[in-house]
Amino acid sequence: MLTIQNLHKAYHSQNVLDQVSLELPQGQVLAVLGRSGCGKTTLLKTAAGLLQPDAGSIKWAGESMDLVPPREREMVYLFQEPLLFPHLSVFENIAYGLRVRKVKEAEVQQKVEHLLQELELQEHAQKKPSQLSGGQRQRVAFGRAIIFLPRVLLLDEPFASLDAQTRATMQKLFLRLARKYNITALFVTHDVKEALLTGDRFAYMAAGKIKIYTSREAFIEDPATGVRDELAFWNSIDQKITPLP
Amino acid sequence: MTISEQRLSNRTKAGAGVYLRAVFLLLAVLPVAGGLLYGLAYSFGVTGALATGFTLQHWQEVLSSGALLHALAYSLYIAITAITTATAAALVLTLYFQKSLRSGSLSYFLYLPLTIPAMVMGFLVFQLLTKSGLVSRVVYGLGWISELQDFPSLVHDSLGFGIILAHVLMAVPFLTLLFLAIYREQNLEQLQEVSTNLGGSKSYFIRHIAIPTILKTAAPNLLLYFIFILGSYEIPLLIGSQQHRMVSVLAVQKFQRFNLLDIPQGYAISVAFTLFVLLLLSISFKKLQRHG
Numbered sequence: 001m002l003t004i005q006n007l008h009k010a011y012h013s014q015n016v017l018d019q020v021s022l023e024l025p026q027g028q029v030l031a032v033l034g035r036s037g038c039g040k041t042t043l044l045k046t047a048a049g050l051l052q053p054d055a056g057s058i059k060w061a062g063e064s065m066d067l068v069p070p071r072e073r074e075m076v077y078l079f080q081e082p083l084l085f086p087h088l089s090v091f092e093n094i095a096y097g098l099r100v101r102k103v104k105e106a107e108v109q110q111k112v113e114h115l116l117q118e119l120e121l122q123e124h125a126q127k128k129p130s131q132l133s134g135g136q137r138q139r140v141a142f143g144r145a146i147i148f149l150p151r152v153l154l155l156d157e158p159f160a161s162l163d164a165q166t167r168a169t170m171q172k173l174f175l176r177l178a179r180k181y182n183i184t185a186l187f188v189t190h191d192v193k194e195a196l197l198t199g200d201r202f203a204y205m206a207a208g209k210i211k212i213y214t215s216r217e218a219f220i221e222d223p224a225t226g227v228r229d230e231l232a233f234w235n236s237i238d239q240k241i242t243p244l245p
Numbered sequence: 246m247t248i249s250e251q252r253l254s255n256r257t258k259a260g261a262g263v264y265l266r267a268v269f270l271l272l273a274v275l276p277v278a279g280g281l282l283y284g285l286a287y288s289f290g291v292t293g294a295l296a297t298g299f300t301l302q303h304w305q306e307v308l309s310s311g312a313l314l315h316a317l318a319y320s321l322y323i324a325i326t327a328i329t330t331a332t333a334a335a336l337v338l339t340l341y342f343q344k345s346l347r348s349g350s351l352s353y354f355l356y357l358p359l360t361i362p363a364m365v366m367g368f369l370v371f372q373l374l375t376k377s378g379l380v381s382r383v384v385y386g387l388g389w390i391s392e393l394q395d396f397p398s399l400v401h402d403s404l405g406f407g408i409i410l411a412h413v414l415m416a417v418p419f420l421t422l423l424f425l426a427i428y429r430e431q432n433l434e435q436l437q438e439v440s441t442n443l444g445g446s447k448s449y450f451i452r453h454i455a456i457p458t459i460l461k462t463a464a465p466n467l468l469l470y471f472i473f474i475l476g477s478y479e480i481p482l483l484i485g486s487q488q489h490r491m492v493s494v495l496a497v498q499k500f501q502r503f504n505l506l507d508i509p510q511g512y513a514i515s516v517a518f519t520l521f522v523l524l525l526l527s528i529s530f531k532k533l534q535r536h537g
């Protein structure tokens with residue numbers, strides 16, 4: 001279980017994370033909804049060890065991660081941009097996490113080929129990132145992040161730059177692989193639909209504070225999340241285009 | 246704008262493009278091609294003050310004496326050593342001293358040599374490294390050598406230490422600026438975060454991501470700088486060895502000798518060197534395109 005307790009971070013006396021606490025059981029996805037600048041990215045980067053918190057603690061299975069350096073923390077932060085290594089092929093990009101762990105070559109080949117199939121990227125294995133579409137690049141980045149089965153996956157609006165159709169495909173792919181590999185993930189998004197689709201648990205973040213909901217219904221019912229407004233909007237559209245009897 | 250006006254405008258633009266290309270050919274390509282043809286004609290005895298009519302004699306003399314091949318081999322040795330050393334130094338500066346280079350006083354010291362012409366750099370290295378130079382006097386003052394003459398020959402030496410040092414001093418600032426720009430452009434700072442997050446150490450990132458990315462992106466520029474050193478003249482003339490000459494020095498010596506009959510050989514050397522460089526460039530760029 002991932003446990004974050006009273007995490008606090010401020011930039012120039014402005015609170016970006018304000019006493020953030022959460023618990024996330026293994027194999028579950030916590031969808032964190034929030035607008036730009038609410039502190040979502042800081043929360044994820046702090047959990048990954050890429051930023052140092054001013055106060056608070058991060059634990060995995062009861063073990064403190066506070067002094068564990070980011071490269072040993074195994075909490076992988078997936079950036080908004082795919083950020084693939086430009087001179088490496090798709091295969092080598094995905095294999096990176098295994099190579100740094102000095103995994104045997106035969107195992108690397110087997111694991112990467114299997115994941116390439118899962119990601120439907122077999123025919124692109126030897127291509128360079130510059131030869132791929134935006135969706136394909138994001139799939140490679142996703143594969144690179146999960147190949148060594150990290151403790152926690154920290155997704156920072158990973159599909160925000162994709163078109164609607166590719167985004168929907170990626171959301172389905174994420175859900176399928178998250179279930180298959182029992183991935184524990186913090187999925188940050190500003191898209192209500194994406195949050196409802198990807199999360200097992202739900203949270204809303206605003207001005208550095210996080211609110212955890214006990215159920216999907218509680219998340220939907222809270223006016224702050226904007227889910228009801230969104231549903232009302234789509235209902236009104238539906239009524240306009242449905243011809244009256 | 247109507248369709249016919251649009252077409253007319255497109256045609257005018259296309260016409261301007263043709264004229265611009267013609268001007269470029271006239272100013273850039275024609276003088277070089279003309280010079281090369283003139284040199285070729287001179288080397289075959291077709292033109293020049295002592296032209297005897299078409300002959301292969303000058304080419305045979307140049308090739309049979311071995312001077313050209315020796316000069317070419319020496320030039321390659323100097324250029325490869327200098328560009329490798331400068332690239333290594335620039336990589337170290339880019340990867341380990343970025344912050345100081347961006348804002349600190351180190352940047353002034355590093356970029357200062359960019360303002361120094363090759364001739365002046367040659368003189369500076371000479372003043373530093375000759376047996377009666379600054380370094381020699383300091384070493385003598387420290388009592389490490391009993392006479393100034395005991396100081397090792399670092400200029401006019403057969404290993405070309407002085408030439409290599411002068412070129413390295415000139416190349417390091419240029420290459421460091423280039424590598425820093427590539428570092429930013431290729432997002433290497435963020436890629437290092439990605440690498441760390443995936444479990445890679447800093448040295449793993451440097452060996453497997455940063456150095457290959459920088460070298461691959463900088464390859465065309467490194468090749469052009471290598472060719473610049475290969476054909477350099479002032480520095481080897483000032484501080485080069487008497488026994489081993491670089492190609493440009495050899496060619497100019499042939500041009501400036503009292504014996505006018507040596508001039509066609511100077512042209513033969515120049516033409517042969519130009520063809521060698523063109524061949525090197527075409528092979529290298531094809532390879533770079535294939536791996537690009």
